[in-house]
Amino acid sequence: MTGTIVRLPPFSSPPTTSSGGRCCSRRRISSYVACAKGVRKRSPDDYHATVRALNSKGRTPRKSLGQHYMLSNEINEQLAAAATVQEGDFVLEIGPGTGSLTNVLIDAGATVLAIEKDPHMASLVSERFAGTKQLKVLQEDFIRCHIRSHMESLWANAESSGKSRYAKVVSNIPFNISTDIVKQLLPMGDIFSEVVLLLQEETAVRLAVSSRGTSEYRPINVFVNFYSVPKYVINVPRSNFFPQPNVDAAVVSFKLKQEADYPPVPSTKSFFSMVNSAFNGKRKMLRKTLQHLSTAANIEKALVDVGCPATSRPEDLTVDDFVKLHNLITTV
Incomplete structure (x- = not known):
């Protein structure tokens, strides 16, 4: 199955401007999150709150960590x-990061496991939400951490309170490791029901919109369509980030x-070894790229x-x- 695309009007929230054309969307999303919890929401983050948070730790965004902080609470609410x-x-x-999305997730009533590589940001988020039991912060590199054991521990600690086992991923991730994160998360359908990520626009389109034949x-x-059903949700202009990146972003949902x-x-x-060889x-x-698996005649x-032409190239196959080709020409 290939991904679908849902085009909604883009949100754009520069630090010093606003648009009346977004009022309806703002009320709809804010109402959704507020109703989910039924309590007064914390103050949303904006440009000034983000800068204050960074200054409190004497930090500036680090390019090596792909740090671009979200300035729009509307986008965070859209992710949730x-x-x-x-x-x-x-x-x-x-x-x-500074906890702007964390803030929205906690307000929605979720228990959040936050993985943060930067020790200063991990400390900042831990201090910011020290008064709630809905957050656990781990200062680790997500690519190298044992996420299954961490999630099992989180569930075990919560079972005594009667909470059900229900896990999702909602993140504004660094663009430079987005593919690594997607590859790590999508095969985890036994742990997560859904993965919602803020990705670079080009990556989002490539992963969520069918490009077969191109x-x-x-x-x-x-890989993505083997493990999930992807959907492009919404475009996010680059003006919503600090510092502003050179590209726009987009929200993508993967139903695992x-x-x-x-x-x-x-x-x-x-x-997947066969698929990689094909490409x-x-x-x-x-019939040429897979000859290490079978003869050209058998592949044809x-x-x-x-149901494909004998002269097919990899971009021609769903x-x-x-799957059918693999099962016909390989012996495991």
């Missing part, structure tokens, strides 16, 4: 709304599949059996086509 965050949810947040079609597209719903392959390792010679026919016959 895209994941339908509600009372009792468990939410993983990667890179909370030069943009890559192994990551097969359970293992029983994965396409039927005897080995995912073997399957190594992107403009070459599969398998392609025809799948996820299901790749």
Whole structure:
């Protein structure tokens, strides 16, 4: 299954300007989050609150960590709304920064596990929400941390309070490690039901919108649709960040599949190895790039059996086509 795209009017919230055209959206999203908790919301973050928070730790955004802080509370609320965050949810947040999205998630009634690599930001968020039991902050590199054990620990501690086991990911992640994060999260359908991320616009479109048959079609597209149902949610102009990046961003939702719903392959390792090999010679026919797996004649016959031309290239095949081809020409 390929991703879908839902185009909504873009939000843009520069530090010193506002637009009357966003009032309806602002009321709708704010009402959603407020109703989820039923209590008075904390003061939302903006440009001045973000700068004050950074100054309190003597920090400036670090390019090496991909730090671009969200200035628009509306976008944070849109992220929470895209994941339908509600009372009792468990939410993983990667890179909370100054805690502007954390603030919205807690107000929505979620228990948040925040993973922050920067020790100064981890300290800042811990101090900011020291009065709530709805947040646990870990100062770790998400790419290297054992997220399964951390989530199990969070659930175990909450079970005594009667909260249900329900986990989602909602994050404004560094653009420079977005693909690594997606690859790590999407196969975790046994832990997370949904992953909602703020990504670079170009990456968001590539991952969520079908590019089959074009030069943009890559192994990551097969990976994403193997493990999830992606959806492009909304464009986020670059003016909403501090410091302002050179590109726009976008919110993407990934509905994670359970293992029983994965396409039927005897080995995912073997399957993705074949897919990667197929794309190594992107403009070459599969009968050439997959000859290490079978003869050209067998590959041509398998392609025809799948319903594809014998001269097919990797960008011509859907996820299901790749699955059928794999199961015909490989022995695990």
